[in-house]
Amino acid sequence: MILVTGANGNLGAAMLAALRAGGATAAGGSRTPGEGTRHLDFDDHASLDLTGVSTLVLISAGYAEDDQVVGRHKAVLDAAVRDGVRHVVYTSLTTAGDHLGFALAHRATERLVRVSGLPWTILRNGLYAELFGGLLMWAGNGVESAFGDGALAAVAREDLADAAAIIAANPTRHSGRVYDLVGTPITAEQVADELGVSHRTIGLDEYRRRLLDETPGLLPFQPPMLASIATGIRHRFLDGTTPDLADLLGRPARDPLASAVAAASATRPETGLYCRACFRSGSRSCDDHGSRPGEI
Ligand SMILES: NC(=O)c1ccc[n+]([C@@H]2O[C@H](COP(=O)([O-])OP(=O)(O)OC[C@H]3O[C@@H](n4cnc5c(N)ncnc54)[C@H](OP(=O)(O)O)[C@@H]3O)[C@@H](O)[C@H]2O)c1
16 A cells, blocks of 8 residues: 555645546545544654555655654654555655755655665655745735746646656656656746736845744744745756656646746735735735725
């Protein structure tokens, strides 16, 4: 049986859907299990029962400090060895992302995978097109970002799910392989053009200030993580592409621009009635600020 962790996450859910559509026997692992899903919480070691699993798709559980993320992944890999898993597929970070703030946890996990003694496949996933689009900030009649005119070899999340499902369904032939799964380069300007709005570049200092001062709810590791994505794109470290994704899929990759545009569109204030502070904080009323309609 194939087991995909993070089953309620976007990538895990899409991967399970792809596996099942292809006729594979696959179960999910989740902190909040439902039908066909095992309870699996990396922070609760007692829940890490992988008996009966032949292929484990370990979806990275980021969103925490490095030591916590690496500790989570180590616990799952230890359980995989103990419970007789026969192959592990790990969703890592693109090679070009080595300097990003969250790269260390991925590379440390890759080391753990390699020394686990289990046959393995490492998927070095590029940054999602959905993430790129979602990080554009609406302001007035346009969008702003700290990406400058740098491009990102963005990849539609759905393609990463499809690629992982192909490997998980037939892991032996991909054993010991590292795939760099990136898409075609897109810029913030291109996303803005598709949306019919302008793009304005802000400096990294202003971006960092907004993250720290105007974005409530971010965890301490998140501002440097997001700033590292911006500087990586702005300084053109993330625009290189490889054929791995299309080769694995056996078809051209989905258009990342369309996914980025959809994500940016989804964060667009519906009426333009919100001031920037209210929009960022998630408030849906600007009464306190006396904003005029259309003023953001
Ligand atoms: N390449 C990129 O651009 C990019 C962007 C963002 C994140 N990522 C990384 O890729 C992973 C998958 O992306 P995604 O889009 O599916 O993210 P997502 O929708 O936020 O889902 C992440 C999932 O990780 C699982 N998870 C978190 N903490 C866990 C824990 N303690 N134990 C077990 N599972 C835990 C959860 O699954 P359950 O809710 O089912 O427990 C969660 O829903 C993320 O976790 C992150 O590490 C990559």
